[in-house]
Amino acid sequence: MxxxxxxxxxxxxxxxxxxxxxxxxxxxxxxxxxxxxxxxxxxxxxxxxxxxxxxxxxxxxxxxxxxxxxxxxxxxxxxxxxxxxxxxxxxxxxxxxxxxLGYPNNPCAGFKGPKVRRKLPQTLTPDACTQLLDSRASPAQIEDDSLLARDRAMFELLYSAGVRLSELTGLNLHDVDLKDGQARVTGKGSKSRIVPIGSCTVRAIKAWLPWRDIIRNGSDEKALFLNRRGGRLTQRSVQLRLDTWA
Structure with missing residues (x-):
């Protein structure tokens, strides 16, 4: 040298x-x-x-x-x-x-990395699990890693924590306590309750949060789960994502 x-x-x-x-x-x-x-x-x-x-x-x-x-x-x-x-x-x-900074070019532009094996959400009801195991969805349908991370976190909350669809889409970031493993959800009649969230759900949410920061892009949106434009997901959007997987 x-x-x-x-x-x-x-x-x-x-x-x-x-x-x-x-x-x-x-x-x-x-x-x-x-x-x-x-x-x-x-x-x-x-x-x-x-x-x-x-x-x-x-x-x-x-x-x-x-x-x-x-x-x-x-x-x-x-x-x-x-x-x-x-x-x-x-x-x-x-x-x-x-x-x-005046760099002449981006040497990573167009650089293809390894294909990442996409895993299905880990915790689902038996019927939903059967649907996903029979899935015909293509990688293009599942789309990018940010949506994959978001969907996994959503499905974990839906099926392992037992929250309703309306409660899921109504969650704000501050409603989730990852340290203590619990979330405060608001149901019918604006009544709130605390639901426990397991370690798999905590890991899934933690994996989603860095992507959430990127999608939020500096906005003050409080929703836990965001759409591509950085706004709160609707119940219909969640249903469509589940249909994409199934």
């Missing part, structure tokens, strides 16, 4: 500063949650480390350099889902860097 020159050290320091600017952007301007920002930080650290091994900076990286980083972290046992998340974080950083 050739000795490192001061100019290389300076460029690496600049790349790290660029990452910090991006993390500040998603935390302050896009108002993503601290947990989401932490995930981005971890993913981007893997990127810089992999590029550093190749003696290349983020600003000078090409698609081939990105491919080598992917190969490296995949050999470390990273799952397909985690790798897809890494690539999403890297694309976001480079999109920001091209528009705000």
């Amino acid at each position: 050739r000795p490192e020159t001061p100019s290389e050290q300076e460029r690496e320091s600049t790349c790290q500063a660029h990452v910090e600017r991006y993390l500040s952007h998603i935390a302050v301007e896009r108002r993503l949650s601290p947990n989401t920002v932490s995930s981005y930080r971890h993913d981007l650290a893997s990127l810089l480390e992999g590029l550093g091994i190749q003696e290349i900076t983020a600003q000078d990286a090409t698609p081939e350099h990105i491919r080598q980083v992917v190969i490296r972290i995949r050999k470390q046992g990273l799952s397909a889902a985690s790798l897809a998340r890494h690539l999403s974080s890297w694309r976001g950083f480079y999109t920001f860097a091209v528009h705000r």
Whole structure:
């Protein structure tokens, strides 16, 4: 390995500063949650480390350099889902860097990651489970990972916590206490009750929340479950999503 020159050290320091600017952007301007920002930080650290091994900076990286980083972290046992998340974080950083920092291009643009095996919701009624096992829905129908995460969390609440459809769509973010494993739902006559939510449901909601932050895009929407435009889901929308799975 050739000795490192001061100019290389300076460029690496600049790349790290660029990452910090991006993390500040998603935390302050896009108002993503601290947990989401932490995930981005971890993913981007893997990127810089992999590029550093190749003696290349983020600003000078090409698609081939990105491919080598992917190969490296995949050999470390990273799952397909985690790798897809890494690539999403890297694309976001480079999109920001091209528009705000003068990077020449986005080496992750058009980069195809591994196919993520899509799992069905884990807790369903026997009838619903039978319907989904007989599913003919295509990946295009199930759509992207954000909807998958949202749907799983919704179905967990519907079937394992026993909430009504109207109660589900009426839930706000502050109604759910993930630490204590419970949710406050409002039913007929505006009567509220506390329902327990199990560990699977808690995990499903936690997996949805980072996507919720992205879809919300800085708005003050309070609903737990959002549509693509960042608004509250309607009962009809939930029924249509269940039909998509079935």
